[in-house]
Amino acid sequence: MKTLVIGANGQIGRQFCSLAAEAGFPVRAMIRDQAQAAYFESLGVETVLGDLEGEFAHAFEGCDQVIFTAGSGPHTGPDKTLMVDLHGAWRAMALADEFELGRYIMVSALRAERPLAAPEKLRPYMAAKHAADELLRHARTSHVILKPGRLTDEEPTGKVTTDPEEVDHNMVSRGNVARALLALSENHALRDREYLLLDGVQPVSTVFA
Numbered sequence: 077m078k079t080l081v082i083g084a085n086g087q088i089g090r091q092f093c094s095l096a097a098e099a100g101f102p103v104r105a106m107i108r109d110q111a112q113a114a115y116f117e118s119l120g121v122e123t124v125l126g127d128l129e130g131e132f133a134h135a136f137e138g139c140d141q142v143i144f145t146a147g148s149g150p151h152t153g154p155d156k157t158l159m160v161d162l163h164g165a166w167r168a169m170a171l172a173d174e175f176e177l178g179r180y181i182m183v184s185a186l187r188a189e190r191p192l193a194a195p196e197k198l199r200p201y202m203a204a205k206h207a208a209d210e211l212l213r214h215a216r217t218s219h220v221i222l223k224p225g226r227l228t229d230e231e232p233t234g235k236v237t238t239d240p241e242e243v244d245h246n247m248v249s250r251g252n253v254a255r256a257l258l259a260l261s262e263n264h265a266l267r268d269r270e271y272l273l274l275d276g277v278q279p280v281s282t283v284f285a
């Protein structure tokens with residue numbers, strides 16, 4: 077069985093797919109453009125074309141779980157935040173239910189539950205992430221909600237924490253998020269759980285054992 081990765085061509089998604097390929101963990105990368113396929117082909121990772129604003133039901137065929145790590149990004153407006161981060165995530169939940177997937181692993185965001193506490197520009201994004209998380213909590217499919225702090229491109233240490241009290245910063249490298257996603261994907265016993273995620277001192281494999 078396979079894990080569908082929505083947002084596979086993103087910075088976290090690519091690192092996740094590379095780690096999964098190395099580990100022999102079967103994934104299907106959902107990409108928006110055939111030109112993006114070469115990277116995944118070089119890893120030996122299967123691709124499927126799909127757009128969260130279009131048709132993507134076919135991507136779920138034969139998969140047993142899905143990771144949602146897509147995002148409209150900081151260079152688009154609230155229209156794309158609504159259509160990708162909220163409506164796209166929700167449509168993926170409906171498909172996970174329809175195809176009877178075992179789990180939906182959501183890359184959310186630290187403090188998404190408090191959009192009004194975020195800087196004004198980030199509020200629509202946080203509201204979209206919060207609403208998507210809420211929908212997922214009430215979905216039939218089991219879920220894992222991973223809430224990373226501010227993403228960095230630092231060299232991944234492989235060490236994280238899920239307890240913000242343990243550290244005096246709010247950051248996590250994208251590489252560590254990818255490692256956490258792989259550990260979570262491989263451990264099917266973890267269901268209906270939520271984790272904050274920051275760079276820390278515990279090996280990812282211990283944290284998500």
Ligand SMILES: NC(=O)c1ccc[n+]([C@@H]2O[C@H](COP(=O)([O-])OP(=O)(O)OC[C@H]3O[C@@H](n4cnc5c(N)ncnc54)[C@H](OP(=O)(O)O)[C@@H]3O)[C@@H](O)[C@H]2O)c1
Binds near residue numbers: 126146147
């Ligand atoms: N930035 C932060 O500090 C922060 C903090 C916490 C959580 N997050 C979350 O982390 C996740 C990803 O981070 P990242 O750095 O990997 O982001 P990224 O590099 O911007 O990747 C986002 C991916 O989403 C894809 N995407 C956008 N619109 C889509 C659509 N309509 N249909 C299908 N795919 C679409 C993009 O596709 P293309 O490659 O085709 O453009 C891209 O591959 C997101 O869920 C984001 O909300 C971010």
